[in-house]
Amino acid sequence: MKWHSPFLLAVIVLMVACHKDExxxxxxxxxxxxxxxxxxxxxxxxxxxxxxxxxxxxxxxxxxxxxxxxxxxxxxxxxxxxxxxxxxxxxxxxxxxxxxxGTKTAFGFYQSKMGDYYLHRNQYDSAFFYYDASARLLQQAQTDSVTAAYDLMKVASIQQVYNDYRGAEGTATDGIALLKDKDTIILKELNNTLAISFSGIKDYQSALEYYERAAKLATDSLSKEVIEHNIAYTYGLMGNKKKASQLLTGLSKSKVINSEPYYRAMVLDNLGYVKLKSEGAEGLPLIRKALEIATETNDLESQSGIYLHLAEAYEEILPVASLDFYREAYATATAVNSIDNRTAALQKLSLLEDGSNAKKYISTYFRLNDSINEVRLKAKNQFAKWRYDLSESKKQNIKNQNQLALTKLQKERNNIVYFLSLCLLIVSAVLLYFILRSKYKK
Known part of the structure; x- marks a missing residue:
């Protein structure tokens, strides 16, 4: 073949082009x-x-x-x-x-992000579906335990929306077991989630223990101080107003908290409420300041909780103002679908309103309450089934892994038997050859 062969030139050009593309x-x-x-x-x-x-x-x-x-x-x-x-x-x-x-890891990550999208839209059923699918895939693949733990953290947070605190406790515990100290940020959130679950079932001592664990894992000042707020709030639920007030007062002076309107409003509202319960009207200016901040940032969910605190504060000293605050609490809670704040406002409006308005609120309250109980029971059953299915899936995975190991071991044994048999056959053939050769010579 000559060097100027068209075929050879074409091959050289193709190789150069491929190299350039690479x-x-x-x-x-x-x-x-x-x-x-x-x-x-x-x-x-x-x-x-x-x-x-x-x-x-x-x-x-x-x-x-x-x-x-x-x-x-x-x-x-x-x-x-x-x-x-x-x-x-x-x-x-x-x-x-x-x-x-086509990998399980990639599919799992995609489904996790779909879960994030639907959670942002408060479409909890869809978010749960995608987080569940992602967690299952990634646990099967055993390639991305961090995202799997993140998915379980989100599943637990959805369970808490439906007051399934026991279920959320189990899910968050599973998430912690997956991480094994691999990701401190998610581990911190899982401990925080566990604390919220314990608080939800009124096991405040355990809640404090897990908040403390979360605080040790926090790597930035804001996270640490938000967890400290949660600790203060828990002390308030335990009836230790002095400790709660002390912690919240310190947080109210924090530059980190004051630079974040959402958290500033939250701290001032809870500090004002604690002072209201322990010191009377001294807490009102703080709650009003919190409302002012939440209104400026159009934070309707925070507003609904603050309105409830103001309504409670004015219930005895100025009933007319209290009624107006309960109406505002109901309106803002309805706008953001804050279930607990909405039912709390409805319950009070049913008692405080007059005549036909009271009947309207009573009717809405019972209808909403029945609907919430039905949805929460359905969700709780769904979560229980999910946990059972996940447990069965894990058992099946272990069974499959054991079966694979046994199959591999059996294959190795068979290979050894085949090898030894072949060796024996060769040795026998060689011996037979020499025996026959010896007889032939004789």
Whole structure:
């Protein structure tokens, strides 16, 4: 074959082109990683998303699904934190890439992000479905225990919405067992979730114990002080107003808390309520200040709880004002579907309103209460079934693993038997050969 053969030239050109494509792919992959890194470091949310868009563009240029998956995963995590309403478009792209990759780990992560999206929309049934599916897949794959634990943490938080505190306790405990100190942030949240569950069943001493564990795992000042607020609130529930007031007073002077309107309003509201119970009217200005902050930030859920505290404060000294506050509490709780605050307001309005208004609120209260009990019972049964199914799935996985191990062991034994049999056959054949040869010579 001559060096100028057309066939040889075509092969050389193809090899050069492939090498260039490979180099270009590597270059674009490196650019995608660089832009993702810059997006993480950016102090501006808008700038971060522009950087993620550029990273996505370079990742697409690599035609490597693994690189595209990694960029879309990072972007979706960022969207969950800062722009959850914008998740669907990125999740649609992620789903297509995940289908091509076909791994349980990728499918599990995608389902976890779907859970985040539906939880943001307060669609608890759908969120539960996706978190459940993700947790199952990732536990089967045994490749991403951190995301699996995160899913269980979210499942536990949904159980708490439906007052299934016992179920949430079990789910959070399973999540902690998965982590084994791998991720302190999720471990902190799981301990915090356990504390909330214990508080929900009025086991306040256990609640304090788990809040303390969560506080030790907290790595930033805000997290530590939010947990300290939860500890103070628990002391208040235990009747230790002095300890609760002492902790909340310290938090009310914190620069970290005061820089966050939501937490500032929460601390002032609870400090005012504790003082109201222990010192009387001295707590009112604090609760009013909390309402002012929540109104400025249009935080309706916080407003509903603050209105309930104000209504209780004025119930004896100024009944007319108290009634107005209960109406506001009901209106704001209804707007954000805050079930507990809504039922608490309805219960009071049923007693304090006159005539036809009282009947209307009584009717709404019983209808809502029956509906809530039905939904919570259904959810509790669903959670119980889920835990049973998950337990059975784990048992089946262990059984399958044991069966695989036995099959492998049996295969190894068979191979040894085959090998020994073959050796014996060869030795016998050699012996037979020499015996026959010896007889032939004779």
């Amino acid at each position: 180099q270009q792919g590597v270059k674009e992959g490196n650019m995608a990683d660089e832009y993702v890194s810059l997006a993480r470091q950016s102090q501006s949310i808008d700038t971060a998303f522009k950087l993620f868009d550029r990273a996505e563009k370079f990742a697409s240029g690599t035609k490597n699904d693994t690189i595209v998956y990694e960029v879309l995963s990072e972007k979706s995590n960022y969207l969950v934190s800062y722009r959850p309403d914008s998740l669907p478009q990125t999740l649609h792209k992620l789903r297509n890439v995940v289908k091509r990759l």
